[in-house]
Amino acid sequence: MTAPHTPRKLFGRLSLPERNFVAEALRTETVGGVLLLIAAITALVWANTPLRDSYQSVSDFHIGPAALGLDLSIRHWAADGLLAIFFFVAGIELKRELVAGDLRDPKAAVLPVVAALCGMAVPALVYVVTNLAGGGSLSGWAVPTATDIAFALAVLAVIGTSLPSALRAFLLTLAVVDDLFAILIIAVFFTSELNFAALGGAVVGLVVFWLLLRKEVRGWYVYVPLALVVWGLMYNSGVHATIAGVAMGLMLRCSRREDEKHSPGEHIEHLVRPISAGLAVPLFALFSAGVPVSGGALAEVFTRPETLGVVLGLVLGKAVGIFGGTWLTARFTRASLSDDLAWPDVFAVATLAGIGFTVSLLIGELAFADDPALTAEVKASVLVGSLIAAVLAGILLKVRNNRYRTLWDDENRDDDLDGIPDVYEQDNPEYHLRMAAIHDRKAEEHRRLAKVTAGAGDGSDSPA
Template identity: 65%
Template sequence: MPQARPRKTVFGLLPWPERQAIAESLRTETVGGLVLLAAAVVALVWANSPWGGTYESIRDFHFGIPALGLDLSVGHWTADGLLAVFFLVAGIELKRELVVGELRTPATAALPVIAALCGMAVPAALYALTAAAGGGSTDGWAVPMATDIAFALAVLAVISTHLPSALRAFLLTLAVVDDLGAILIIAVFFTTDLNLWALAGAFAGLVVFHVLQRLRIRGWWWYVPLGVAIWALMYNGGVHATVAGVAMGLILRTTRDADEEQSPAARVSHLVHPFSAGVAVPLFALFAAGVSVSGDALTRVFTDPEPLAVLVGLIAGKTLGVFLGTYGAARFTRARLNPDLAWADVLGLAVLAGIGFTVALLIGELSFPDAVQAEHVKAAVLLGSLTAALLASVLLRRRNRVYRRLFEEEERDDDADGIPDIYQGARPDRTG
């Protein structure tokens, strides 16, 4: 009789090359997340201090090149310019996941993709239902959809958990798919007053970018001016300029030639990722998170339908979407949960996914042109993310003894050969 195929293990031991790549990315994101957290706190304190007027003056100060259509405020430069760097890194991460990571095969992609899609659809649906029930606008349906991986990792660092690498990798892949969804939403739903000539120029620039990659042309002096030109043309074309960043990230080659130590995508990520995580995103947070936290502003989060809908979407929607999506995908594929873990661990991770800081703030600005309404929605994003962080901290800290044991087991290297012993004699029930 033919033997039954072994059941796939959910959140089992990652392949060693995949774990190395994930670990490097997570280290940068964790440090960047702590800087992001500090920037958000500074923004809130500054905006609500006696020097709040100075904060607004700096945020609204305009500079640039008006002749090129680039006379923007400091706040818009950080949102449209610096976040393009963030989305460049997101594009590279997505390309890496599609080529060599968890998304390269349907079998490995099913779990994080289904969890991410449910984690976007359920918050959007709960937002729409809550806002409509209160007679509010449904324009902000996309605000609670994205997970902020840097902020989530900063929370893990602050509460000092030792999550197994498989759970951290799942969170990272979930955020990558979330970012792709956010990019598509921004490109499709927040595009106005198209300038077809400028868009044609941006597309031509991307073609040149692709040709340079195909011809193995190296040198930043080719790519940096071209990238800036593509970004400016995309901005003037009416498409949100961050789309230019992800497009270039997806074009960069992720495979390494025989004479290369790193692929172009890996080199760019190594150089740009620290700037994105440590400078670009925190500066955006500094000028986006400075909202009023007065009693009236916080009251409106619970009384106005739009901010209340954001709060419900982030806390309840993300938790339900990610958890049910993960549970359903595991049952559908007849996979089994890693016996060292429990579904309570997945629930904690699902709650943590409710931290939707950076992209949620960006989409909030795009969804609500009215400054006062946008401020209330931003306050809801901050409050929802803080609530999700606190709830996740409680859930994950309860299991930290288990995580610490698994972490130490994964890191143990008695023969000091640089490869953990578990990869040289892994137990069958730990492999995925």
Template identity: 65%
Template structure:
């Protein structure tokens, strides 16, 4: 007798109730942070293009710190190397959670978002490389258009009042997590210089102690905060970008609960730090990174110089093509089938939204083109590309908003008022 055919999994189906709760909490904070980020970016642009621009430059370049420890940095560097470490710490926890209990825990569930994210990084890099090479420009900025800014994307959704269903929001978050991992690896591998082996050895030893404290179930911030600061300082002096320290500690933090624990250390830390990261760290970085002079000449350079043009095309065309084509091919050649309530137009809109590459793109742009006119033009290209991607995504997603509202209403309906939507309490696999 022939074996029964295997059932096909559903792509962009309703996520499990615990996963949906986690995603909702994370995205709620990121949405508010994204609105603050938008305000900070606008403030930076206005400030840098007024007669007070000299004050902006002086404040950004003001140095303070502890020179004896090798930590005499400008305000701009404190925000990019210091405050963004908190952002990457949260990203590390998020990645660990996805790998342990989330969408990336099994090859079957991880395949589609990972393939989509990898294509969404590779194609923009290739678009940049081809554009820069054709124009005789530098290939140093190949990694700039690879990043997606989840907070900025969610702020756009909030501004246009679009109700994305839980499956699309979860897919967007997973894309961003894998995207962050790619950015982390790129920063660690390609943007390190003048390595100090003793400082790196000290940072590695500190991470070993951090891991041991987690294994021994030691609790108390007074252990981890001083240790984390020491690891950060050693990593910075070791020649590796200091944000890598945040990622490493995030990946070490335990994300599974012990018996009797209400929350894991990773969940507690994320709950405490995510609002600070989204509402303070990232907006302050944007304030001192997005202050680009938008003169007629600077805007012309975005469309005529190969490096900024490569970033612009990579973020807009490359991201859309990479994510959409990668997702379509992955579904086409696996046993997955698209959720019948959704359409490929929804995936295309999500891919367009992923072209908003603000925070990490600006960071990599600074690392690729430090203190140069090209770097300023690349920043302008990132801002213009993010604006264009936001407007295009708003147009595409708003056209489907009636469908999204209906799906969201079905997902949130709780007629028995028990705190769990009814959709999770009926049908096969509906038990919360």
């Protein structure tokens, strides 16, 4: 007789190693998100004050070797160069998820993959319907499909929500899958003319990169120059240069051997992530988020079909798509929601995913490259949509914040002070022995204190 099937819990407690990894990754992303927020505000202030001319001058200043086809503006360097670092880290994250994270197990991978796909398809559909009804351009269908994990976590840091680690991990994994599909969209839909010689050179460079990794050749002085060559060839090939970063990130080994504390991929991610979150992405935001935000410009966001489609896609499409994808997963895989959470919690996180800052700005630039005025308006709509999604998610999360704080306290309680949360040791006999010893010691201290208090009360310790 077979054992009855136990329904799988969605957003159940993470394993201890996964929890520690997520905590470290989110800590860096949260700091990066705050820097990203500061950079975006700086760009908006800079571009909407009497200093706006200097903003344009700096953004449009060209630098780089023209002979190599790399005489680019500062804004261009930020979008194609610095974001390659961001996508390099995204590639490592994806590789790690595939070999050691949630995406390793097909059953566990169903949830974030379906949620991410629905969370991209529904916003694109909302944009298309809005523009078909309003007679707008369909070129920007991909703009509202992206989620900015750093900005989303910055919002969580600002509102102080003690979101359970399982929901945070879901948000992180969702964003990784989201980034993968965003990369595919950029590669497939925003590559116009190909230079096959440069593309062939980039492929050869990637093969050399892979062979060096296979031979376990060490030394940054080998890989960094090679990465720069691959990036330059990829840029000149007509394929967006950030694809080079993703490809190299995916080549790194992210599985640990018996004698390793960290895999090479994890080690390099630990080194590069602060550069990505603390420098590359904030600088991209600084030179991309500077758009006019006058009252008239903001009003036009809600009247022009292209910009309205972006706002509705981010605010409504993301929330409905991700929530719907999660519900469908629960409905058709016989999985059930964790007992500690409710469906409004999932909807709040889905709403938070409507913050589509970094990649949405990049796709907006690519989609309307021939119309600078519309590009600026679409960027403004990304900012407005992300802001609305952040405010709505903040309200929804605040409603349940007391419940989250209780879950967070239970998940992080360490009464025996051994550095491991007690919830992960409750099946360990040694844990119960330690807790019994702690209980006995506290009881003895309480009895001793009671005797001292009683002695002081009856005057037995008073001098004759």
